[in-house]
Amino acid sequence: xxxxxxxxxxxxxxxxxxxxxxxxxxxxxxxxxxxxxxxxxxxxxxxxxxxxxxxxxxxxxxxxxxxxxxxxxxxxxxxxxxxxxxxxxxxxxxxxxxxxxxxxxxxxxxxxxxxxxxxxxxxxxxxxxxxxxxxxxxxxxxxxxxxxxxxxxxxxxxxxxxxxxxxxxxxxxxxxxxxxxxxxxxxxxxxxxxxxxxxxxxxxxxxxxxxxxxxxxxxxxxxxxxxxxxxxxxxxxxxxxxxxxxxxxxxxxxxxxxxxxxxxxxxxxxxxxxxxxxxxxxx
Numbered sequence: 001x002x003x004x005x006x007x008x009x010x011x012x013x014x015x016x017x018x019x020x021x022x023x024x025x026x027x028x029x030x031x032x033x034x035x036x037x038x039x040x041x042x043x044x045x046x047x048x049x050x051x052x053x054x055x056x057x058x059x060x061x062x063x064x065x066x067x068x069x070x071x072x073x074x075x076x077x078x079x080x081x082x083x084x085x086x087x088x089x090x091x092x093x094x095x096x097x098x099x100x101x102x103x104x105x106x107x108x109x110x111x112x113x114x115x116x117x118x119x120x121x122x123x124x125x126x127x128x129x130x131x132x133x134x135x136x137x138x139x140x141x142x143x144x145x146x147x148x149x150x151x152x153x154x155x156x157x158x159x160x161x162x163x164x165x166x167x168x169x170x171x172x173x174x175x176x177x178x179x180x181x182x183x184x185x186x187x188x189x190x191x192x193x194x195x196x197x198x199x200x201x202x203x204x205x206x207x208x209x210x211x212x213x214x215x216x217x218x219x220x221x222x223x224x225x226x227x228x229x230x231x232x233x234x235x236x237x238x239x240x241x242x243x244x245x246x247x248x249x250x251x252x253x254x255x256x257x258x259x260x261x262x263x264x265x266x267x268x269x270x271x272x273x274x275x276x277x278x279x280x281x282x283x
Contacts, residue, residue: 001028001035003027003031003216003250004025004031005028007020007024007027007028007222008024008028010253010254011226014239014255016226016230016253017063019059019062020063020222020225020229022059023056023059023222023225026052026055026056027056027218027219029048029052029055030049030052030056030215031215032048033045033048033049033050036048036049037049047089050092050098050105051089051092051101053101053105054085054088055085057105057109057112058081058082060112060225061081061108061111061115062074062078062081064112064116064119064225064228065077067119067232084108088101088104092104113221116225117165119232120161124158125154125158128153128231128236131154157231157236160241160243161228163243163246164224164227164241164251165220165221165224168218168221168224169217171213171216171217171220172213172214172217174209174213175209175211175212175214175217178206178207178209178210179207180206181206182209192204220251223252227239227251230253238255239254240255242254
């Protein structure tokens with residue numbers, strides 16, 4: 001839930017596309033629904049917990065498939081995804097089989113991720129390569145220096161994106177593995193938790209690790225979607241991916257220091273400090 005709130009605040013603060021604000025609201029709804037379900041174990045809260053995953057993924061699916069497409073295509077896809085979400089909701093409520101929800105979510109999620117991968121590798125990477133190669137030819141650098149510079153810039157962006165994708169897959173896979181192991185050895189884990197006791201017994205809650213790791217994984221993918229959208233729109237020089245440490249921090253897309261949005265935020269923050277002249281060096 002904290003990541004959902006932070007995601008909404010970040011999107012509004014840095015003026016990311018509104019579709020990602022909606023995606024983070026759905027992400028927040030998943031967290032709230034999960035908390036409510038595990039607190040009450042009621043069927044309505046179970047629906048909120050599980051079906052909000054479908055709705056949030058549908059929003060991300062819409063964001064990636066409609067980029068640079070016609071208005072008619074966007075409208076038709078939006079209608080199709082709404083109909084699909086309603087159909088999944090109705091059928092799941094009818095059969096009440098968790099495996100159906102899991103399969104539907106997996107198919108929709110993988111379709112979104114693999115479409116994003118295709119967009120990154122087949123569309124964005126050649127576009128960035130051509131752009132920076134052309135820019136380097138207009139500089140006074142030698143041919144060797146210009147070639148190295150162009151490769152370093154565009155490949156650095158793609159490398160960052162690949163890191164996000166890798167971390168997203170790793171954390172999601174770890175969460176799924178923890179839950180699967182917990183299901184297979186449920187009796188053993190229950191005995192171990194009783195022996196260890198609280199608070200350390202919580203660390204043996206495989207289902208809890210599933211929520212934590214998949215939540216982190218989806219946050220990686222939403223951030224990747226934001227950064228991918230900015231780069232597809234040619235704004236990779238106005239925004240940067242702030243990620244101080246690959247393992248101990250989470251990536252966030254922020255305005256670059258040269259961007260007018262950054263200067264505006266810096267001015268507002270200086271005013272909030274009472275005009276002391278203090279500047280925030282890093283967002």
